[in-house]
Amino acid sequence: MSEQKSIHTIHSEEIRDHNAHIIKPPNFSWPSISGYFGSRIPKLFVPKEELDNYTWSDIYNPFSCLKELTWRQWNFFFLGFWAWTWDAFDFFTVSLNVTNIAKSLDCSVKEISWGITLVLMLRTVGAVIFGLIGDTRGRKWPYIINLGLLSVIQIGTGFVQTYKQFLAVRALFGIAMGGLFGICAAEALSDTPRKTRGILSGIFQEGYAFGYLLAVVFQRAIADTTSWRNVFFFSAGVGAIFMTWRFFCPETDSFLRQKKRFEESAASRKSKVAEFKSQGRKALKQYWLIIIYCVLMMAGFNFSSHGSQDLYPTMLTAQYGFDHNRSTVANVAANLGACLGGVVVAHLSTFIGRRLAILGATIIAGALIYPWAFIPNAGSAFGLQFGVQGAWGVVPIHLSELSPPQFRSFVTGVSYQLGNLCSSASSTIEATIGERFPIKGAGPGVYDYGKTMAIFMGCVCAYQIIIILLGPENRGADLGIERDDVLDEYSFHDDDEEFERKKSSEDSIDILKPELIHTEKGSRVADSV
Incomplete structure (x- = not known):
């Protein structure tokens, strides 16, 4: 049971990460503009919790991956x-x-x-x-x-x-x-x-x-x-x-x-x-x-x-x-x-x-x-x-x-x-x-x-x-056609390992296999930096 919860937790984090990379139409309100430019320097740096997902070997050996x-x-x-x-x-x-x-x-x-x-x-x-x-x-x-x-x-x-x-x-x-x-x-x-x-x-x-x-x-x-x-x-x-x-x-x-x-x-x-x-x-x-x-x-x-x-x-x-x-x-x-x-x-x-x-x-x-x-x-x-x-x-x-x-x-x-x-x-x-x-x-x-x-x-x-x-940065975004699909509902099936999810808009989307959105079980979090 604990393993099942762990799997669901990992994938919920993956889905939040996926949605965070979706490009939205520009907002020209003053709070949005000031917030964007105020974040340019802080967002230059990768958070420590993300760097912790990598080993020194990953960094010093560029060919290991x-x-x-x-x-x-x-x-x-x-x-x-x-x-x-x-x-x-x-x-x-x-x-x-x-x-x-x-x-x-x-x-x-x-x-x-x-x-x-x-x-x-x-x-x-x-x-x-x-x-x-x-x-x-x-x-x-x-x-x-x-x-x-x-x-x-x-x-x-x-x-x-x-x-x-x-x-x-x-x-x-x-x-x-x-x-x-x-x-x-x-x-x-x-x-x-x-x-x-x-x-x-x-x-x-x-x-x-x-x-x-x-x-x-x-x-x-x-x-x-x-x-x-x-x-x-x-x-x-x-x-x-x-x-x-x-x-x-x-x-x-x-x-x-x-x-x-x-x-x-x-x-x-x-x-x-x-x-x-x-x-x-x-x-x-x-x-x-x-x-x-x-x-x-x-x-x-x-x-x-x-x-x-x-x-x-x-x-x-x-x-x-x-x-x-x-x-x-x-x-x-x-x-x-x-x-x-x-x-x-x-x-x-x-x-x-x-x-x-x-x-x-x-x-x-x-x-x-x-x-x-x-x-x-x-x-x-x-x-x-x-x-x-x-x-x-x-x-x-x-x-x-x-x-x-x-x-x-x-x-x-x-x-x-x-x-x-x-x-x-x-x-x-x-x-x-x-x-x-x-x-x-x-x-x-x-x-x-x-x-x-x-x-x-x-x-x-x-x-x-x-x-x-x-300028902006979208480091880690998916490159496939699925990148701009908003994921909000899912379930994990042990028998076929597929995600069922719906898009929070009027367009219906077919079921995606994990590899289509780069969510291989247990690997996505380490790759999301």
């Missing part, structure tokens, strides 16, 4: 990770060849940097198109189509002969690239156990840094020894591997449950269009303010990323005279720091909170701006990117927990890419302002990019600290 993943979950994680990695590789092939492309097309560095800006500006279009398709039709085909388009466009970039052709193919590249982040994040994280999401978020996000690292290596091996065009041809072929891999895999369990729920609701309404509109109105009513916040947050993140990366190779070679070998070492060190930072900080976010982890990493980045910009070497590059990409490592799971579950690919992708749109002129701004600071005696066309990038990054870090400090 990964044994909970099944082979199916690993498969979907790596599908998302590798596509996102190669997406970054394709993007950075231009950043690493700005000078080479400028010489080949008889243009200035500033003009070629507009190709980077154009990609960032048009990524939102791809996020809208493929995000909606991914949330309503499945993530498999948007994934395959995106990678296919990227491969074709990379081949086209390798054949360009004029500046106008270069801008045209990069514009198309931006649309294709924009659809991948939301799709890949959903593939990688949707089915993963709660305890593993922090570190997996960091590993997934640092696919971006790993893609940059691979681009640096193949830049040295291919472009620096033959032609910059060959590295674009090489990048186009690898995407076919991931396309084939994805073709033979089904949809994630999370999406299959979402699809089933949608089809059942659409059947009761006798219209899929009506059901889609109903879900859209409901999600917008609950999440509209959080969506705006996500865009503002992602603007800061993208400014920090592109402001510290896009012109960094140009700064090393044009301003400080680094040869290919020294530049390669510095860029490799930067991306090793990014990979380590992303994994470590994202893992710690499970225990110290998403916002506090981001703030800590941003402060580290801000403290290292001076040596990174004025004493460039492998150490300063490693340290700054540890901070910048350490904060970024928390982004996939932080965005996923804040986004409406039925439109997660769309909202995470569009928030990310609208942030990219806001930051799209980062490299062009830095290049333009840098031209106002020519280095005396260094010859024509040599500018003090270090000074410009230091001022730029200082402003970005200050903005990011403010926006994260004032």
